[in-house]
Amino acid sequence: MQTSVSLRERKRIDTYRSIHEAAAELVLDRGLTNVTVDEIVERAGVSARTFFNYFPTKEDAVVGLRTPELTDELLASFRSQLGDDLLSGAVELLAAVIGTALIPGDDPVRRKELTVEYPELRKRFMMRISDAERLALQAIEEQPESLPNSPEAARVLTALAAAVIRFTYQSQPGSVTSSNKETLRQGIATFREVLRSAL
Amino acid sequence: MQTSVSLRERKRIDTYRSIHEAAAELVLDRGLTNVTVDEIVERAGVSARTFFNYFPTKEDAVVGLRTPELTDELLASFRSQLGDDLLSGAVELLAAVIGTALIPGDDPVRRKELTVEYPELRKRFMMRISDAERLALQAIEEQPESLPNSPEAARVLTALAAAVIRFTYQSQPGSVTSSNKETLRQGIATFREVLRSAL
DNA sequence: GCATAATTGTGCAGAACTGCATAAAGTGCA
DNA sequence: TGCACTTTATGCAGTTCTGCACAATTATGC
Numbered sequence: 116m117q118t119s120v121s122l123r124e125r126k127r128i129d130t131y132r133s134i135h136e137a138a139a140e141l142v143l144d145r146g147l148t149n150v151t152v153d154e155i156v157e158r159a160g161v162s163a164r165t166f167f168n169y170f171p172t173k174e175d176a177v178v179g180l181r182t183p184e185l186t187d188e189l190l191a192s193f194r195s196q197l198g199d200d201l202l203s204g205a206v207e208l209l210a211a212v213i214g215t216a217l218i219p220g221d222d223p224v225r226r227k228e229l230t231v232e233y234p235e236l237r238k239r240f241m242m243r244i245s246d247a248e249r250l251a252l253q254a255i256e257e258q259p260e261s262l263p264n265s266p267e268a269a270r271v272l273t274a275l276a277a278a279v280i281r282f283t284y285q286s287q288p289g290s291v292t293s294s295n296k297e298t299l300r301q302g303i304a305t306f307r308e309v310l311r312s313a314l
Numbered sequence: 315m316q317t318s319v320s321l322r323e324r325k326r327i328d329t330y331r332s333i334h335e336a337a338a339e340l341v342l343d344r345g346l347t348n349v350t351v352d353e354i355v356e357r358a359g360v361s362a363r364t365f366f367n368y369f370p371t372k373e374d375a376v377v378g379l380r381t382p383e384l385t386d387e388l389l390a391s392f393r394s395q396l397g398d399d400l401l402s403g404a405v406e407l408l409a410a411v412i413g414t415a416l417i418p419g420d421d422p423v424r425r426k427e428l429t430v431e432y433p434e435l436r437k438r439f440m441m442r443i444s445d446a447e448r449l450a451l452q453a454i455e456e457q458p459e460s461l462p463n464s465p466e467a468a469r470v471l472t473a474l475a476a477a478v479i480r481f482t483y484q485s486q487p488g489s490v491t492s493s494n495k496e497t498l499r500q501g502i503a504t505f506r507e508v509l510r511s512a513l
Numbered sequence: 514g515c516a517t518a519a520t521t522g523t524g525c526a527g528a529a530c531t532g533c534a535t536a537a538a539g540t541g542c543a
Numbered sequence: 544t545g546c547a548c549t550t551t552a553t554g555c556a557g558t559t560c561t562g563c564a565c566a567a568t569t570a571t572g573c
Binding site for chain 2: 201202241245263264265267268270271272274275277278279281282285286305306307308309310311312313314
């Protein structure tokens, strides 16, 4: 019997995890600036070069962030609920894409602890939101029939969804994942309300 | 007769300019990755350490960006026009704050050329928008009487203004300065229109 | 299975940046 | 002017990160 993922893929995930675990534990223990990449890679059992093959920065390794991606499932789920509520759909798509950047099996409580303590780590998270925004824009642009009749509609909607995510993340750091729909719904509602009176 | 700025201040501006000039010219000539900081500082006549005292990254030096600030004049101007249109006021404030990050006397045409050609440089510009956003938020939070009646109104409004700026900048790179009010007005209008139908 | 192709891991050289200690230059005041 | 005080410039050591070349590992077709 063959497992659904290849040996390569499993090893890859393992490497992601072991680097991330080593990084997060060391940083929680001794502080972000008191831990070097050399120490992390020694504990994780890989070379420094490999470290940077997996994570572009030390901060990404600590938070456990990799490049987000837009899977076919996410696209399909986005399309199926598009009729209901455009903004909510866009926000949920974006949150889901961001979710793909979190390395599987990490501890959300620890991630929250880390991001609350270190502004640098929050910054990295914000950058991943920008990456995800680019991906979401592509998806949204492919659905012109569902959008308001403006050539810029997709970009405005995406920008707005990203603003909602950033806003929500700042209120509740660590809360932006697709699993946390209630918090997102709350953020959307607050946004909508203020928008109505400010427009 | 004493000039209004101190000798120190003048020298500081000169150093900013000479580093930025050297960086921009070399990069236009040979490309971003083919120019080293060492080459820039040699042309500018300062040490490498001084380079990083003035600009946090090579990219910032090339674009000519320093830390934005919120001056008393900007604050006053923002307050005086707040009654008219909340969103426009916020966008203009933000654009003005971003304007303070541009080093004085640089060439906007060249800046546009550079940011169009190099995504890295656009990214740096975007980061400065985030910095400016933080400053603008402070200013907006100080005017609770002008805002919709919600504790989150200031943050939503700021996030929205930043979204408009990012949107406009992506449409017209290099166009986001306080002097370019027409482009900003256009961006706000587009945003507003889409928002109305998406809410 | 085995040869071959595609990925992934590693070492190394070099560029980007930071903290810290010290020298140089500008400022204010007796 | 001369002298303390503050700000700015520099050197240096050390960390982060990248491109490139090559070795090791995994996948693929026969």
